[in-house]
Amino acid sequence: MSEHAQTVLQALRKAPQFAQIENVDSITRLGGLTNLVHRVDMSDTSVIVRIAGEGTDEYINRSIEAHNAEAAARAGMSPTVIFAEPASGLMISETVPDIETMTPALFKSRAGSPARAGAALAKLHSSGEVFQFRFELFAMIDDYLKILSTKDVKLPEGYDAVVAAAAPIKQVLEGADIALAPCHCDPLCENFLDDGAVMWIVDWEYSGMNDPLWDVGDLSVEAGMDAAQDAELMTAYFGRAPLAAETGRMVIYKAMCDLLWTLWGLIQHADGNQAEDFWAYATGRFERCKTLMQDPAFQSHVDAVRTG
Secondary structure, three states: OOOOHHHHHHHHOOOHHHOOOOOOOEEEEOOOOOOEEEEEEOOOOEEEEEEOOOOHHHOOOHHHHHHHHHHHHHHOOOOOEEEEEOOOOEEEEEOOOOOEEOOHHHHHHOOOHHHHHHHHHHHHHOOOOOOOOEOOHHHHHHHHHHHHHOOOOOOOOOHHHHHHHHHHHHHHHHOOOOOOEEEOOOOOHHHEEEOOOOEEEOOOOOOEEEOOHHHHHHHHHHHOOOHHHHHHHHHHHHOOOOOHHHHHHHHHHHHHHHHHHHHHHHHHHHOOOOOOOHHHHHHHHHHHHHHHHHOHHHHHHHHHHHHO
8 A cells, every 4th residue: 555545545535426435455656746646446446546746736727627637538538537626636537447657668669659649639639628728838937937936946047048039939839820729738758548559648737728739749858759759640640741830830849848847847846846856857858948949950940830
């Protein structure tokens, strides 16, 4: 049993259908950088119990998350939400049987996994569901900077200059007249569950209406995909080879997701989150962002989006 077994049981009993439960077969700690996530196995069912991490309410609206998680389940590529308590951030959902929780290594070793991820994202984006919240990259950067201004932490050297260099990119994206779609917005590999035939997507904390190619570009970064994997991902996503402007948006978001998640990592570092070395996480992402933006090919992708 997990060291958090009693906490998890107390949380599980908040769901009406589990209110009287006394014993379970097992409680297993799962991954999670900011939350306590456990699988609870009972005699006739198993569920995932997610207890929100301390301080996460500073930057996550749990009511929006619950709404979007339920919409994603209706879209058919996320597990059913059994119980949600937005006030505390507690969420209990169904498990998906016989899956592998993906990692960068598994995206490389499991044949067809980039294509299955692309198909799952396409299913979400074309579902017609409407998420609450508008995921606005540059507004979120400003919001995270405001949070950081109240904490004892410094920005990586040159961060402000890179944000300034990204300003023209904001104008190009705004001029592209992009149709918004319900997006995950935080496609870590570990948020993809693969059964070898289809992929499921979980964890809707940062979800909202967004340019759908944000999800595609961000997943490519998180999985460390090479050019061949990117091509597999994009071809499965579109059902055809992508246009130059579509590839351009995807590459732009590779850089922009690192720009945003640098700040997220700094918030975790300032809050003393021990899940990993968040200073190294933040500075590593920032350096990767700079490298991509300084690549001579990057401007050609921006130009492709500008010309459509």
